[in-house]
Amino acid sequence: MEPFTTRPSPQLVGGPGSLVELPACVRKSGGEKVLLVTDRGIVEAGHISRATALLEDAGIACSVYDGTSENPEESDIRAAMEFARKVGPDCFVGLGGGSSMDTAKGCNFLLTNGGAMSDYKGYGAAKTPLLPFIGIPTTSGTGSECQSYAVISRDQSHEKMACGDPSALATFAILDSDLTASMPHKVAVLTALDALAHSLETAVSTRRNSFSSAYSREAFLNIASAIEPVLRGEASGSERNAMLMGSAFAGLAIENSMLGAAHASANPLTASCGLAHGHAVALMLPHVIGMNEEDTEARETYAHYGTLLSSCCGVAWGVRPWVEHLLALADLSPLAKCGVDPSLFSELAEDATRQWTGQFNPRSMKIEDFTVLYENAFDGGAAQDAR
Numbered sequence: 001m002e003p004f005t006t007r008p009s010p011q012l013v014g015g016p017g018s019l020v021e022l023p024a025c026v027r028k029s030g031g032e033k034v035l036l037v038t039d040r041g042i043v044e045a046g047h048i049s050r051a052t053a054l055l056e057d058a059g060i061a062c063s064v065y066d067g068t069s070e071n072p073e074e075s076d077i078r079a080a081m082e083f084a085r086k087v088g089p090d091c092f093v094g095l096g097g098g099s100s101m102d103t104a105k106g107c108n109f110l111l112t113n114g115g116a117m118s119d120y121k122g123y124g125a126a127k128t129p130l131l132p133f134i135g136i137p138t139t140s141g142t143g144s145e146c147q148s149y150a151v152i153s154r155d156q157s158h159e160k161m162a163c164g165d166p167s168a169l170a171t172f173a174i175l176d177s178d179l180t181a182s183m184p185h186k187v188a189v190l191t192a193l194d195a196l197a198h199s200l201e202t203a204v205s206t207r208r209n210s211f212s213s214a215y216s217r218e219a220f221l222n223i224a225s226a227i228e229p230v231l232r233g234e235a236s237g238s239e240r241n242a243m244l245m246g247s248a249f250a251g252l253a254i255e256n257s258m259l260g261a262a263h264a265s266a267n268p269l270t271a272s273c274g275l276a277h278g279h280a281v282a283l284m285l286p287h288v289i290g291m292n293e294e295d296t297e298a299r300e301t302y303a304h305y306g307t308l309l310s311s312c313c314g315v316a317w318g319v320r321p322w323v324e325h326l327l328a329l330a331d332l333s334p335l336a337k338c339g340v341d342p343s344l345f346s347e348l349a350e351d352a353t354r355q356w357t358g359q360f361n362p363r364s365m366k367i368e369d370f371t372v373l374y375e376n377a378f379d380g381g382a383a384q385d386a387r
């Protein structure tokens, strides 16, 4: 393991009903005039009226931007920023899924530092500190509330850009599992599988360290304990809480150790073929695990996670067969049924090699390797050995 320095975490406020802490979090962040960033579905679920009532009762001014789009692009962030410029907030709140939180963060970059989102691709390009930001997830997937990055896509190519800065990190993240009860079943399934992929990719990433590994393990244990009921649509309140904790722990792990080839191979499927992020990541995950098992340390980590799985959930089959079992339970359409043409594989594979996140995969990945991954994931068969 290489020398490391851990990244800071937001202050975490958790437990069912913890949304009531929002006004105190805003005050402690120095805010008096909030811009709440969300999407229409979250408004319709009633979460925004509750949040604005809490803020107004506490004497905190609040405006709502509900124009967030799924997989936000640069033009979406510009539109949010035009709204924010008129409002003049001193604090951002992102309430929703990863897209709402990333739109709030992206808007924060442009409002405080100007320019375009592409100016902030990478880490640490902001010249002026961003305004305080509070993340409130309503899904258990991205862990964006614990990350100092906004993932924003380019307008034309849909290429995902990770735009990070130390001051983009939330001052507070409110983890209120009452808010995740409103997720449509399909969203709950895809975000749960994405969070599982986060726990497993961070566990073997070349950037991992003792602290990120602890986050990955805790994420995995929480997620493993609850994911089957989530996939069956039978999750209890405590299981939804475990998923939300798992997703936040996985977000902390990503912040400290990055991801790997499942995300690198999934991003082109989202950009070029329109697959939802969680769907694409989930389809690729068992095949990436199969390929990564060629790496001794990764194989040992998966074996260790297999023992965790056995002790926490009584599943003795090992990680990769268990992930395949979850995919079958989720009944996800394989690439062949998602309109992905095999003639695109080499192009997709080339794109995958350009994904920043793939640099941290334990086994180095070339175009040929990504092509094999896509071939293996095409018809939804069980993961095969890499060669």
Ligand SMILES: [Fe+2]
Residues within 6 Å of the ligand: 142, 194, 195, 198, 263, 277, 281
């Ligand atoms: Fe993800």
